[in-house]
Amino acid sequence: MNNSLGYFGPWQLKRQLGVGGFGEVHLWQNVKTGQEIATKSLKENPNLSKDEVAKLHQRWEQECQWMMQCDTPYIVRGLNDRVDQEFIAYLTERHPWRPLQPVVMEYCNGGDLRTQLQLVHNVNGLVEFEVREVLHALRHAIEYLHIKCHIEHRDLKPDNVVIHQEAGRRIYKLTDFGFARTITENTMLKSIVGTRNYVAPEVLDTAEYKNTVDYWSLGIIAYEVICGNLPFIPHQTLYDIVTSIRKKPAKCIAITENFGGEKGAKYEFHERIPVENHMSPVFLNKIENWLTTALDQNYHTRGTRLAPSSKERTLTFYTELDAILAQKVLTVFFLPTLKFYSWEITADMTLLDFRKLVQGETGVADIYCIFPTGHPRPVLSQTYKPIDFFVEEWEHNRNGNNPPVMLYIAGMKCEYNAAPPEIPTHFKKYLHSKEEIPNWLLSSIEQSTHFLLSNEQFHLEAFVGGLKEYALTMEHEIFQYDTDQNGNKLQQYFNELIEMHGRVEQFGVNIEAAKQASAAQIENCDGFFGEWCARALKFKEDFATLEGLKNKVNRYYKSGLRRAKEMAINPFFDQLKNKDAYKLLEFRRHLENVQKVRLNGKERLELCRTAVYDCLGQREKIIMNEHLKYAYSAITSVQMEFGMLKRIVHHSLEELVEMRNALAQNTINFHTKILNIYKSGKVQRTTLAQDGSSPIIVNGNSEMANSINEIFQYPLTSLIEEVTGRIIQMDIDEDMNRNSDLPATIDE
Structure with missing residues (x-):
């Protein structure tokens, strides 16, 4: 055609x-x-x-x-x-x-997986989200072929995985059945087909195999999409590849050449995937274990495990991978140390469980959670569980439209202490090598260099993005504290102060008025009213102490809101986030031109060396920049001051409730004592208002009744009901506080 x-x-x-x-x-x-x-x-x-x-x-x-x-x-x-x-x-x-x-x-409009792996930004493998998508698709494709169609593909490789892009998402599909064959019961196939580096060792070694050849090929693809490398010395001869694989231990998932190593140790056997990858530790640990069965050199046992109970081999190739792909991994960035963390979140996990996870890895118990803008759970609620922090749409954290993590965490009392960069092993071994380095090793060194630069750039973007989100969160919380219609604590606090001021003043005025009105009629007047005037004075002094905190609350509120706003709109964050601080783009252009320009080994090594030293020097200037450290400390101080403001308001409201109850009880006591004095007949004939509105004639003195009626604004029955109600409510509040979940800061 x-x-x-x-x-x-x-x-x-x-x-x-x-x-x-x-x-x-x-x-x-x-x-x-x-x-x-x-x-x-x-x-x-x-x-x-x-x-x-x-x-x-x-x-x-x-x-x-x-x-x-x-x-x-x-x-x-x-x-x-x-x-x-x-x-x-x-x-x-x-x-x-x-x-x-x-x-x-x-x-399929997105090309093939091979093309994606050859893109320079994927030199260290795909991001975890895409790796999961690839493995999910191929796992189901293989099972469909084996179970539904009774076909083995025999040529699984990135070239035969095509991509269809739809609604911003890549859909991976298996294609090319040129080497496929029908699976025949109890018959070992003997034709040699497949592609070097992806074909199972038994195909090349004995030409006898079964459908587990597809398990091996998927294991190879999984390793490659994770770190960008093939696992088994791909630069060596086919004979060396097969011979080395036959020698590998059961837990070995990769073999590399030990360049410059001791005699007799030409190859190294590895149980771990190289650190230069974009996977979370949660995913990586489990996928490495799965690879031990996918890359089992024995095709009879490949894809199976010994069942603990029966000690018989059962097929676990699919179920193990399914469990890994079903994980919900919460990605977190810890601002004080500029470190990424990831935890597997389950439906039954509690906030207390989560706090223990955080404390176990960070060493910090007193933490503050910050949700990125657009999070479906923008404010931490005591009813939430950690599963509510997980955002499926944000699993692709290297997508520029998504935040780098699902949650930022700040340490409430944790100093800014950036963790040192991770220097790849290749740098320590070969960056100053005087030997002529082969091309395959130069490529590995270039991969390591790219990972260092891209990893540091990603950490920097996450950090400055997290600082901005921190400031935005503080601005929102402080603003809401004064405007939230469902629980306006600040206005409630101010209103309670105003009301209590009136109550305290009225209590003293009432006592003084009663003293003036009764001076000529009550025996030992000075002693009796002296005690009650002292009580009124004590209430005034206690209230003055509480009212004195009002200025501090006002100052903290206005200062915190102003500073949070200033930090939230600070252009420094966006400028630094969008800056190619470590010359990553420049190095990627070098990688793209390596084959075109045909640089020699020394030139390539020198470019890597320069890029590494420039990156480390620039990192020291940026991460330890005084402006950046000040930004972190300023936002942290706003958060701490706001926390102090809330504690003052909370404590003051509790004190005001106690004071109000005490005032009510003292009013009742004073009222009762006055009644007892009059009832004992130690005064002239007097009328006393007992319910605050209907005068009761005690001894017929209506003038005295009117005077005392004005003194007591609260009827005795109503006061008793009010005090009883408040005591009951206090008991309810105490029970609620005792049984509530963790507060927003997840304190001890």
């Missing part, structure tokens, strides 16, 4: 998508409906024998049939049975291998 075809009916040939040793792929579009399809056709090859031609015919027809048979979102579907047959006939007529039909299939 050639590009001169142009049109057939509504179908227009758009362009060639790819070409290989045997065939080529083209993109077609229906100009009426907009539908896009891909067509795969064979190229002419006069050098093939009759047997080879016959075998190719058979494989091609089988591939076309299998692709139409597969009906799953994880495998590219063949459309030969769904497209206008006249169009199929048109394509077949122009196919160099007619009467074989070209394979018509759904078009």
Whole structure:
């Protein structure tokens, strides 16, 4: 097929998508409906024998049939049975291998996984979100082929994983069934097919294997998408690769050449994935364990584990991977030390469990949670669980539209203390090597350099972004403290002060008025009223102490709100976040030009050395910058002052409640004593208002009754009911506080 075809009916040939040793792929579009399809056709090859031609015919027809048979979102579907047959006939007529039909299939618009891995920013592997997406798709594709179709693919590799981008998300699909074969019961296949570095060792070693070859290939792909490298010395000869794999221990998941090492230790066997990757430790630890069964050199036991109870081998290849991919990993950035953390969050985990996790890894118990802008849970509630912090849409934390983490944490009493950078092992061993370094090792050193630069840039962006979110959160909390209609503590505090001021003043005035009105009629007047005037004075003094805190509360509130606003709009944060501080983009351009410019080993090594030293020097200037340290300390001090403000208000409100109850009780006591004095007959005939509105004639003195009626504003019965109600409410509040969950700061 050639590009001169142009049109057939509504179908227009758009362009060639790819070409290989045997065939080529083209993109077609229906100009009426907009539908896009891909067509795969064979190229002419006069050098093939009759047997080879016959075998190719058979494989091609089988591939076309299998692709139409597969009906799953994880495998590219063949459309030969769904497209206008006249169009199929048109394509077949122009196919160099007619009467074989070209394979018509759904078009995936994002290229293939190999192309993604070759992008310079993916030199250290994909981000965790994309790794999970790739493994999820391929895991289901393999199981579908093995269980539903009884097919083994035998050529799993990034080149055969295509991508369809839809609604901003990549959908990965398996394609190319050129080497696929039907799984036959109790029969070991003996043909040698596959692609170097992805094919299972038994295929090359004995040519006897079964469908577990696909498990091995997926393990290789998993390792590669995680760190950007193939696991088993890909630069070595096929003989050395297979021989080394046969020697690897059961827990070994990678083999590297020990350049410059001691004699007899040419290769190193590794149980861990290189640290230069973008995975969370939670994911990495479990995927490394899964890789031990996926990369089991024994194809009979590959993908299985010994069951603890029966001691028999059971297939765990899918269930283990499913459990890993189902993890909900909460990503957190701890501002004081500029460190990322990640924890697996479960539905039954409590805030107390979460605090223990944080304390266990950071050593800090008194923490403050900061939610990035746009978080569905913008304010920490005592009813939340850690699972509420998890935001599925933000798992792709390297997407510029998403925050780098789901939660920032500040240490309430934790000093700014940036953790030292992690220097990759390759730098320590080879950066000053005087030996001529081979290309494969130079590539590894360049990968390590890129990781250092990109990792430091990511930490810097997370830190300045976190500082801005910290300031925004403090501004919002302080502002809400004075405007929240559901619980306006500040206004309640001010109102309670005003009301209590009136109550205290009234209490003293009432006593003084009673003293003046009764001076001529009550025996030992001075002694009796002296005690009560002292009580009134004590109430005034206690209230004056509480009222004196009002100025401090006002000062903290206005100062905190002003400073938080200033920090939230400080352009310094955005400038620093968007700055290529460590010349990462410059180094990426170098990586893109390595092959074009053909730099020698010394030049490449010198570029890495310069990039590393520049990065470390610049990091010291930026991270320890006085402006940045001041920004952190300023926001922290605002948060601490606001915490003090809330404690003052909370304590004052409690004191005001106690004072109000005490005033009410003292009013009742004073009222009662006055009544007892009058009832005892130690005064002249007097009328006393007992309910505050209906005078009761005690001894017929109505003038005295009116005077005392004015003194007591609160009827005796009403006062007793009010005090009783407040005591009950205090008991309820005490129980609620005792049984409530952790407060917003998750204090001890």
